[in-house]
Amino acid sequence: MESHRRAIAEEILIEIGREIPAYTRPLEGAFGEGLRGGVEQALMQFVAMVRDPETSLREEGRRVYVALGRGEVEAGRSIGALLAAYRLGAQVAWRHLADASIKAGLEQRESNLLAESIFAYIDELSAESAEGYAQAQAEQAGEIDARRAELIDLLTRGTLGADPRALAAAAEAANWTLPREVAVLTWREDLGRAPAGRLPQNSIVRGDEQQYVALIPEPRNAARREQLLRAFARIPSGLGSCAELRDARHSYAHSRAMLTYGEEMDLPGIVAADDNRPILIANSDRLLADEIVRERLAPLDDETPASRERLTETLLAWLRHNGSITEASEELHVHAQTLRYRMTRLRELIGDGLDDPELRYELEFALRASRS
Numbered sequence: 481m482e483s484h485r486r487a488i489a490e491e492i493l494i495e496i497g498r499e500i501p502a503y504t505r506p507l508e509g510a511f512g513e514g515l516r517g518g519v520e521q522a523l524m525q526f527v528a529m530v531r532d533p534e535t536s537l538r539e540e541g542r543r544v545y546v547a548l549g550r551g552e553v554e555a556g557r558s559i560g561a562l563l564a565a566y567r568l569g570a571q572v573a574w575r576h577l578a579d580a581s582i583k584a585g586l587e588q589r590e591s592n593l594l595a596e597s598i599f600a601y602i603d604e605l606s607a608e609s610a611e612g613y614a615q616a617q618a619e620q621a622g623e624i625d626a627r628r629a630e631l632i633d634l635l636t637r638g639t640l641g642a643d644p645r646a647l648a649a650a651a652e653a654a655n656w657t658l659p660r661e662v663a664v665l666t667w668r669e670d671l672g673r674a675p676a677g678r679l680p681q682n683s684i685v686r687g688d689e690q691q692y693v694a695l696i697p698e699p700r701n702a703a704r705r706e707q708l709l710r711a712f713a714r715i716p717s718g719l720g721s722c723a724e725l726r727d728a729r730h731s732y733a734h735s736r737a738m739l740t741y742g743e744e745m746d747l748p749g750i751v752a753a754d755d756n757r758p759i760l761i762a763n764s765d766r767l768l769a770d771e772i773v774r775e776r777l778a779p780l781d782d783e784t785p786a787s788r789e790r791l792t793e794t795l796l797a798w799l800r801h802n803g804s805i806t807e808a809s810e811e812l813h814v815h816a817q818t819l820r821y822r823m824t825r826l827r828e829l830i831g832d833g834l835d836d837p838e839l840r841y842e843l844e845f846a847l848r849a850s851r852s
Contacts, residue, residue, distance in 0.1 A: 481577060482527045488576055489519045492569040499568055502561035518548050519569060526573070526601055530594075545605045549612030553620060559613045563606050570602040627654035629686035632693055636664060638729035647725065657682055659697030661724055664731040665708070665750070666691050666739050667717035678711035680704040691739075695728070712750050716742050719752040737763055762849035769849040776839075776846040779829040791829075794822040796847040799840060 481488070493516060496503050503515070521544050552562050574595060581591045631654045651658045659682065668691055679685070680701075685694045698704060699722050708719070718739030720731030734753035741759055742751035753760055762769040780788050793812065798819070801807035809819040826834065833839040 481523070481530075481573075481580065484576065485520065485523045485527070488573060489516070489523055492519050492572045495568055495572050496565045500561055500565050502557050503565060514548060514551055515565075518544055522569065522601075522605060523573065526598065529601065530597070542608050545608035546612030546615070549609030549614075550616040552609075552613055553616035559610055562609055562613075566602050566606050566609075570598055574598055624655050628656060628684040630654075631656065632684060632686040632695055635662075635695065635725060635728040636693060636732035654684065656684055657697075658725065661699060661722050662695045662697055662728055662731065663699035663722050664720040664728060664735040665694040665696055665712075665717055666720075666732070666735045667712070667715055668692075668739075678707070680707050693732070693735075709750055714748055715750075716748065717750050718742060719750050719754075721753045734760055758845065758848040762845070769845075772842055773846045773850045776843050777850065783829075791822060791826055792847055792850070794819060795826055796844065798823060799844040799847070 496515070498504075548562060549559065552559055577594060577598065578591065581594060586594070627650075631650045634650065648658065665679075679694055680696060680698075682697045683694050685692060687693075696704070696708060696719075699708075699719075716739065718735040718737065718741070720733070720735035720738070723731040731753070737760060738751040738753050738756060741747075741756070741763075777792070780791055783791060794808070797808040797811045798805075801811065805816050805819055805823070809816045812819065830843075833843075
């Protein structure tokens with residue numbers, strides 16, 4: 481076998497090129513050199529191990545087969561083609577060994593042991609390549625995660641979205657398909673990352689010691705939104721407004737505001753900015769909001785805490801339903817007459833201002849802001 485090693489190697493390479501679709505291209509360049517070197521190294525080392533059964537796979541040989549496995553990741557192929565090539569190479573080598581065994585007059589038992597040894601050897605080579613493949617996959621995944629974390633950071637800080645070419649390049653490096661719109665989702669690190677695996681397709685995530693941040697593509701899609709709500713049904717989290725990529729920083733700010741609000745109000749699941757815009761407005765200028773609250777709700781200051789709570793709840797429902805007693809009472813689950821009684825009391829305290837559109841607007845804002 482040693483004297484015919486190069487001829488056997490060439491035959492193996494021809495068979496691989498003919499039988500393995502992934503390797504039908506010419507065996508040239510680094511690809512051809514690597515595969516040819518792997519075949520020759522395998523034959524040479526096998527001969528050495530046959531001569532001395534105590535010989536193990538040398539470190540040099542291990543590096544060759546680990547490198548071949550890593551190369552499959554870089555080429556974008558599965559490990560299956562390489563392992564199939566190993567098995568095919570073993571079959572070609574065994575044909576030559578079988579002929580030599582007959583000529584040498586080996587007994588059947590010895591031939592069987594030789595056959596077993598060559599396929600056991602191929603299993604060892606396959607294991608080395610599989611390890612190299614796994615290593616490269618892990619490194620590639622780690623690099624992509626780092627690229628995605630960088631992309632999220634740039635978008636949420638607003639330093640990338642205004643440059644389409646830079647954005648496209650960063651997205652390509654992160655292996656991320658650019659969506660038309662996104663919404664930013666945030667949740668606390670100590671709640672765990674488990675839900676991240678159930679995010680809608682094409683979502684990307686960045687985590688640090690403080691929180692996790694995810695970019696959710698096409699958030700207006702009803703099915704995707706429902707999937708998100710289910711995945712985070714028990715995880716306090718904030719979902720920012722739907723925004724184009726260049727405005728992702730605003731969605732991020734809104735998501736953080738919603739996360740804080742949800743935690744303060746002890747709300748489970750996702751608190752969405754698009755459903756709580758009055759809270760965002762109130763928090764955008766807290767000084768002005770507090771001033772409006774103090775001024776417009778001052779007439780209720782002398783009420784007992786229980787009475788004040790009932791009256792503010794009633795007034796907000798009444799304003800929300802454009803002064804409809806029936807709809808407001810249904811919302812609060814009280815009798816219409818009870819609601820009329822409360823509105824009479826409110827008119828005594830606030831006066832004709834309840835009929836002033838401008839004042840009603842500020843009253844509703846004050847009531848919403850006082851609850852944020």
